[in-house]
Amino acid sequence: xxxxxxxxxGAARTGRxxxxxxxxxxxxxxxxxxxxxxxxxxxxxLRTLGAQIVLGNTYHLYLRxxxxxxxxxxxxxxFSAWRGPxxxxxxxxxxxxxxxxxxxxxLASVSDQGALFRSHIDGSExxxxxxxxxxxxxxxxxxxxxxxxxxxxxxxHHAEASxxxxxxxxxxxxxxxxxxxxxxxxxxxxxGIIQGGSFADLRxxxxxxxxSLDLPGYALGGLSAGKPYSPNxxxxxxxxxxxxxxxxxxxxxxxxxxxxxLEAFALGVDMMDxxxxxxxxxxxxxxxxxxxxxxxxxxxxxxxALMADGGHGWQGRRIDLGQARYLPENGPxxxxxxxxxxxxxxxxxxxxxxxxxxxxxxxxxxxxxxAVLFALERAAKQAIVxxxxxxxxxxxxxxxxx
RNA sequence: GUGGCCUUAGUGAAGUGGUUAUCACGCCAGUUUGUGGCACUGGCAGCACGAGUUCAAUUCUCGUAGGCCACC
Numbered sequence: 085x086x087x088x089x090x091x092x093x094g095a096a097r098t099g100r101x102x103x104x105x106x107x108x109x110x111x112x113x114x115x116x117x118x119x120x121x122x123x124x125x126x127x128x129x130l131r132t133l134g135a136q137i138v139l140g141n142t143y144h145l146y147l148r149x150x151x152x153x154x155x156x157x158x159x160x161x162x163f164s165a166w167r168g169p170x171x172x173x174x175x176x177x178x179x180x181x182x183x184x185x186x187x188x189x190x191l192a193s194v195s196d197q198g199a200l201f202r203s204h205i206d207g208s209e210x211x212x213x214x215x216x217x218x219x220x221x222x223x224x225x226x227x228x229x230x231x232x233x234x235x236x237x238x239x240x241h242h243a244e245a246s247x248x249x250x251x252x253x254x255x256x257x258x259x260x261x262x263x264x265x266x267x268x269x270x271x272x273x274x275x276g277i278i279q280g281g282s283f284a285d286l287r288x289x290x291x292x293x294x295x296s297l298d299l300p301g302y303a304l305g306g307l308s309a310g311k312p313y314s315p316n317x318x319x320x321x322x323x324x325x326x327x328x329x330x331x332x333x334x335x336x337x338x339x340x341x342x343x344x345x346l347e348a349f350a351l352g353v354d355m356m357d358x359x360x361x362x363x364x365x366x367x368x369x370x371x372x373x374x375x376x377x378x379x380x381x382x383x384x385x386x387x388x389a390l391m392a393d394g395g396h397g398w399q400g401r402r403i404d405l406g407q408a409r410y411l412p413e414n415g416p417x418x419x420x421x422x423x424x425x426x427x428x429x430x431x432x433x434x435x436x437x438x439x440x441x442x443x444x445x446x447x448x449x450x451x452x453x454x455a456v457l458f459a460l461e462r463a464a465k466q467a468i469v470x471x472x473x474x475x476x477x478x479x480x481x482x483x484x485x486x
Numbered sequence: 487g488u489g490g491c492c493u494u495a496g497u498g499a500a501g502u503g504g505u506u507a508u509c510a511c512g513c514c515a516g517u518u519u520g521u522g523g524c525a526c527u528g529g530c531a532g533c534a535c536g537a538g539u540u541c542a543a544u545u546c547u548c549g550u551a552g553g554c555c556a557c558c
Contacts, residue, residue, distance in 0.1 A: 124524085144521085175520095178522085180520090181520090309519085341519075357520060359519065408512090
């Protein structure tokens with residue numbers, strides 16, 4: 085894998101990431117396809133939307149259908165029919181989501197040896213050691229692989245965060261050694277993950293240890309687990325980015341709301357992922373940015389128009405399409421959006437689909453939410469190239485209601 | 487016309503002589519962030535009407551209205 089920064093604008097930057105399955109123009113948002121499919125969204129939809137790279141999850145794919153099965157289908161890219169660049173998460177997040185983050189019914193526990201999972205499918209036990217995770221991810225065949233790390237809740241205390249840093253660093257060293265010993269290491273880029281919660285000293289310690297391994301890329305982990313929006317989240321992100329090499333891609337794990345991708349890009353983050361656009365969509369919620377009444381927009385024009393207006397009279401927020409109030413609406417969900425959903429269906433129809441739990445609603449709303457993020461992503465790239473990123477960020481902050 | 491059964495939230499149901507009448511859908515508000523596959527948490531809203539028995543009736547009795555079934 086190769087990466088080079090192509091333009092910078094303040095801390096924000098554009099870049100070019102060459103993987104075994106294609107080129108990725110950063111900064112990017114990556115849709116999450118945990119089990120080998122972005123839930124409710126077909127690969128054709130993703131291509132039409134302009135997605136560049138898709139995530140998969142080692143833990144889930146290992147349990148079903150099994151890494152060997154995926155390998156026998158020609159790897160995750162072929163298996164999922166996406167065929168473009170892919171990244172697999174390691175299962176480290178599941179130490180949090182199935183274990184640490186739960187008060188009862190824990191399905192994961194951690195020791196220095198690795199993570200012990202109890203399958204949520206049949207209750208069987210599975211030990212994920214650093215070495216084993218590397219082998220599974222090799223079989224899955226993604227272009228970028230994440231190491232097993234120990235993820236604490238974002239609001240954990242210093243002592244717990246410190247333990248997680250120590251363990252994650254040790255595991256990362258072991259995994260880097262396994263990865264480096266491979267003949268095909270250049271086909272799968274191993275990223276290092278920085279832990280440390282919101283503690284500057286721990287983040288620094290974690291970043292130093294990871295950077296010393298000279299890996300192809302680095303990720304900021306543990307910031308989306310549990311209570312994500314601490315007041316100094318962006319300070320933590322900025323400080324951590326500053327600790328990382330400038331010539332390697334930076335991946336902020338687990339964030340992806342419209343305003344958060346711009347905030348992160350502004351600080352020098354190159355890659356992000358999040359389940360929210362697709363999860364919210366499956367539950368009937370969409371992101372929508374709307375012009376003042378009477379402002380006519382053609383499909384694909386909304387961001388240009390927003391900037392031209394300086395944001396005056398515009399408004400952006402999340403809405404719940406299941407509400408009865410949307411049934412009479414006969415215009416598009418979001419005027420100015422060029423996604424399939426907005427150019428094809430009336431808002432009232434979409435509301436009806438959500439209300440009757442028509443499966444099609446999951447696809448249509450997922451497509452729209454992803455379209456909003458990708459529109460912002462493209463606008464960000466363009467603004468960075470032109471040296472106008474700050475204006476984009478400032479304007480969007482004005483109109484977006486978190 | 488006669489007999490039987492029924493009427494509880496907007497809808498469909500459960501239940502009880504005694505604090506705050508249960509459930510589902512509905513409506514409203516919220517949560518979700520490296521996905522435990524279509525979720526979760528709150529709030530709103532009700533005993534058909536009238537009379538009687540009783541310390542106390544949504545619950546028991548009678549009547550009225552409406553509904554369902556059977557028979558003539």
